Amino acid sequence: MTTKRDFRFGYALLGASLSAIGLAGTAANAAEQITFVSQGGAYQQAQTVAILDPAAKKLGITINQDSIPDAWPAIKTQVGSGKPIWDVVDTPTGNCLRGGEQGLIEKLDFSKIPNGAAMPEAYRSPYSVSYEFYSSVLSYSQKTFPKDAPNSWADFWNVKKFPGRRALRNHPFATLEAALMADGVAPDKLYPLDVDRAFKKLEEIKPHITVWWTSGAQSAQLLNDGEVDMEMAWNGRVSAVAKEGAKVSFTYNQGILQSTSLCILKGAPNLETAVKFLNEAVDPVNQANLPLNIDYGPGNPKAFDTGVIKPERAAQLPSEPANAAKQALMSYAWWSSPAGEAAEKRWASFMQK
Amino acid sequence: MLALASPALLVILLLIVLPVGWLAWQSIYHDGFTLENYRRVFTEDIYWRSFALTFEISLAVTVIALLLGYPVAYLANALPKGWSILILSLVVLPFWTSVLVRAYAWLALLQRTGVINQLLRYLEVTSEPLALVHNTFGTVVATVHILLPFMVLPLYATMQKIPGDLMQAGASLGASPSLTFFRVFLPLSLPGVLAGCTMVFVLCLGFYITPELLGGGRTVMVSMLVSRNVELYNQFGAASAVAVVLLLSVLAIFFVVSRFISLDRILGQK
Numbered sequence: 001m002t003t004k005r006d007f008r009f010g011y012a013l014l015g016a017s018l019s020a021i022g023l024a025g026t027a028a029n030a031a032e033q034i035t036f037v038s039q040g041g042a043y044q045q046a047q048t049v050a051i052l053d054p055a056a057k058k059l060g061i062t063i064n065q066d067s068i069p070d071a072w073p074a075i076k077t078q079v080g081s082g083k084p085i086w087d088v089v090d091t092p093t094g095n096c097l098r099g100g101e102q103g104l105i106e107k108l109d110f111s112k113i114p115n116g117a118a119m120p121e122a123y124r125s126p127y128s129v130s131y132e133f134y135s136s137v138l139s140y141s142q143k144t145f146p147k148d149a150p151n152s153w154a155d156f157w158n159v160k161k162f163p164g165r166r167a168l169r170n171h172p173f174a175t176l177e178a179a180l181m182a183d184g185v186a187p188d189k190l191y192p193l194d195v196d197r198a199f200k201k202l203e204e205i206k207p208h209i210t211v212w213w214t215s216g217a218q219s220a221q222l223l224n225d226g227e228v229d230m231e232m233a234w235n236g237r238v239s240a241v242a243k244e245g246a247k248v249s250f251t252y253n254q255g256i257l258q259s260t261s262l263c264i265l266k267g268a269p270n271l272e273t274a275v276k277f278l279n280e281a282v283d284p285v286n287q288a289n290l291p292l293n294i295d296y297g298p299g300n301p302k303a304f305d306t307g308v309i310k311p312e313r314a315a316q317l318p319s320e321p322a323n324a325a326k327q328a329l330m331s332y333a334w335w336s337s338p339a340g341e342a343a344e345k346r347w348a349s350f351m352q353k
Numbered sequence: 354m355l356a357l358a359s360p361a362l363l364v365i366l367l368l369i370v371l372p373v374g375w376l377a378w379q380s381i382y383h384d385g386f387t388l389e390n391y392r393r394v395f396t397e398d399i400y401w402r403s404f405a406l407t408f409e410i411s412l413a414v415t416v417i418a419l420l421l422g423y424p425v426a427y428l429a430n431a432l433p434k435g436w437s438i439l440i441l442s443l444v445v446l447p448f449w450t451s452v453l454v455r456a457y458a459w460l461a462l463l464q465r466t467g468v469i470n471q472l473l474r475y476l477e478v479t480s481e482p483l484a485l486v487h488n489t490f491g492t493v494v495a496t497v498h499i500l501l502p503f504m505v506l507p508l509y510a511t512m513q514k515i516p517g518d519l520m521q522a523g524a525s526l527g528a529s530p531s532l533t534f535f536r537v538f539l540p541l542s543l544p545g546v547l548a549g550c551t552m553v554f555v556l557c558l559g560f561y562i563t564p565e566l567l568g569g570g571r572t573v574m575v576s577m578l579v580s581r582n583v584e585l586y587n588q589f590g591a592a593s594a595v596a597v598v599l600l601l602s603v604l605a606i607f608f609v610v611s612r613f614i615s616l617d618r619i620l621g622q623k
Binding site for chain 2: 072073076165170210211212213214218221225226227344345348349351352
């Protein structure tokens with residue numbers, strides 16, 4: 001997750017080719033197996049403990065793991081070659097939808113995925129089920145704002161009442177949503193985004209933005225070193241900085257709730273097993289174990305009813321129902337629509353003006 | 354001779370010519386022949402702005418590197434052997450540190466709570482921290498630091514070949530030290546100046562990590578457009594068209610420079 005949405009194409013290719021070499025050696029044994037791909041690091045480690053190992057044990061299958069910062073180019077290349085190596089991928093939900101439309105991702109039969117079928121409709125698509133949640137939140141330095149901290153995007157935009165240096169992500173995802181909320185749009189009335197209005201509002205704050213950050217690590221450093229007084233950042237990054245002793249905090253109010261989802265590559269070598277795994281991966285108890293190992297929220301909201309997550313812990317998580325109610329749920333369907341793609345292209349010229 | 358060179362040629366063919374050729378091919382072929390990627394590069398504002406900014410930054414970096422590098426090379430050339438070895442080692446030393454680490458080091462120095470701003474405020478030179486980084490200024494400073502050796506080394510190599518007798522001859526004819534420098538030494542060192550400037554300028558055109566980390570998101574150089582385009586258009590072609598235009602600009606620069614000075618010289622031979 002540390003590299004979520006960071007794009008390092010070289011690694012992508014390297015990862016794909018390494019996995020090709022690695023798997024050639026291990027194929028052709030074990031009764032049932034799948035290859036599962038996520039984003040590596042502490043995040044994948046947490047999944048292994050919470051979800052992958054229990055699922056493998058219960059289903060009696062072998063789960064081979066691979067990791068890659070951005071799966072999208074590899075999905076394209078693998079399916080394009082006609083012989084994909086991977087089965088199940090954990091990737092930002094937009095990739096699953098876009099891949100579904102382009103014939104790169106299998107359509108799911110939810111009758112075989114009862115755990116997924118029981119999830120709210122906004123948490124799944126014909127091609128994917130939500131796997132975990134994170135949020136783009138308003139974070140701030142408690143040194144600069146010991147009380148009366150900024151609590152909404154309107155506050156972030158209010159440079160008179162809340163003087164200080166600001167940073168936003170150098171990407172339209174969540175940033176356009178924040179601009180619209182600052183302009184008075186309700187979190188549940190955002191989509192379809194009024195792109196013109198959002199960019200107009202962004203022009204207003206632009207002179208006051210010190211840094212447009214590009215990686216999660218950078219956003220953490222800015223906050224940690226006091227380089228900015230408030231910024232949009234991913235909740236896990238802010239809590240990690242706070243855990244190390246920096247006086248920083250954030251609010252879930254008007255956060256933009258984002259997710260990664262599980263989806264299956266078109267023509268996956270172990271399709272049937274992959275579907276079985278998918279069901280097990282979003283099992284409420286397995287899902288409830290995830291936030292015990294890392295600061296991300298379960299993709300299946302039923303996880304909060306299992307009793308596995310203590311109330312104090314639940315209150316810290318982005319997808320906990322009360323927290324979720326304060327936030328806007330990102331519409332990946334909109335972002336992968338032509339209007340969304342046009343907005344993404346418009347971002348570059350906005351940045352350079 | 355050809356037989357001896359062929360393994361090297363093969364490596365170059367496999368690792369440079371083929372991939373670059375493949376990328377160039379992708380820029381004009383995607384489900385059929387298309388010039389769409391180039392149309393975009395030549396008609397959309399953002400590309401023009403990025404190319405202009407990249408050339409401006411490269412020019413600034415080259416001029417600053419020359420002003421800083423010339424005296425260093427001069428000193429290394431003029432001083433006794435022991436000193437010149439020390440100076441040159443100091444010039445080359447940063448080579449062993451990764452570009453990434455050096456970018457972060459500059460961040461630690463230049464940022465609001467960084468060493469320089471703290472010092473300036475402690476000495477009461479400034480009351481507010483200066484914006485030294487997350488802008489073009491910070492990018493230029495760090496880039497100059499990284500590219501300085503590429504200026505100093507060609508200059509030093511050229512200066513080494515200027516016979517010391519010429520300076521003595523000038524002095525014996527009654528010229529002042531500064532006159533000898535400007536009329537004799539400087540003109541003879543010009544090939545080194547050209548070589549160093551070309552190296553620094555061309556290398557700077559392709560800089561990626563430094564502006565990405567120190568530019569604050571506003572300093573969008575051409576290399577950043579390349580990576581952005583892969584993400585935005587989900588195909589290599591859109592990105593490689595930008596890379597091809599940049600590559601052609603570099604080759605054009607080398608071509609023009611080669612009219613004045615042999616390429617061997619820029620790349621450090623002879």
